[in-house]
Amino acid sequence: MRWIVHGERRVYASSYMDLYLSDVEVPGGERYEHHLVRLPRSVGTLVLDASRVLMVWRHRFTTQTWNWELPGGWVDPGESPERAAARETEEETGWRPGELAELAYIQPCAGITDAEQFLYLATHAHYAGPPRHAFESERVAWIPLADVPAMIARHEIVGGVTLVGLWQVLSGQSDAPAPRTAA
Structure with a gap:
């Protein structure tokens, strides 16, 4: 209706x-x-290197929580979501992602907001230098995919776009290489 x-x-x-x-x-x-x-459109980028994902550890004052997130942010006026994903990843992590492929399109709270989030996948990245904005995160790290389910269970990963991307990859629902399991 x-x-x-x-x-x-x-x-x-x-x-x-x-x-x-x-x-x-x-x-x-x-x-x-x-x-x-x-809200403006926003992006997230899931950067993989075989068995690890590039993430940022940050505090969210709105919920008073610390958690691991995928790099991401706003799409600037006139900018494509794909370009914003590459820019935000490099600004927040210092890593320049390779070729990006759309992994998911998300409307996180469609009942109250028109927010659109575009999630991209990169299967490689090159280190370009330190993150541009030190306030974006406490640290940047390559997290083993094998550790992700336990981190989610401990509420160390809670952001919607991050969860969607990680579950896409972990469940094999993406074109990403299948993650290696811990021995």
Whole structure:
């Protein structure tokens, strides 16, 4: 059943997000205001080297948690998601990814936001120098894929785009080489 949108009004705007109240009518005729958060498109990059994945250890003040994440960030105006994925990976890790292939397209909270996330896979990278922004993460590391399931269970990996990418690779649902299992 499709909802009818009669209009929307902006409540708040910034370069990071816009908050709207949408005048919606649900099937059956009930009409009310529904919050809508509009966000720029974002990207993540899963960089593999045979049996390891490139990740950043960072603090998220919004949830007061530390966790391992794939490098990623906003898509700049006029920039393609693929180009943003390469740029963000190098800025956050110092590693320049090789050829990128789309791994997944995600709408993380479709009930309240129009957020779109594009996830890319690179099967090699070249070290280009230190990360551009030291505030992006506490550290950068190549994490063994064999360690990932236990890290997820311990809540050391919790971000949605990171989880989607890792499960795609671990389950063999991508064109990435099959991960080696620990002996």
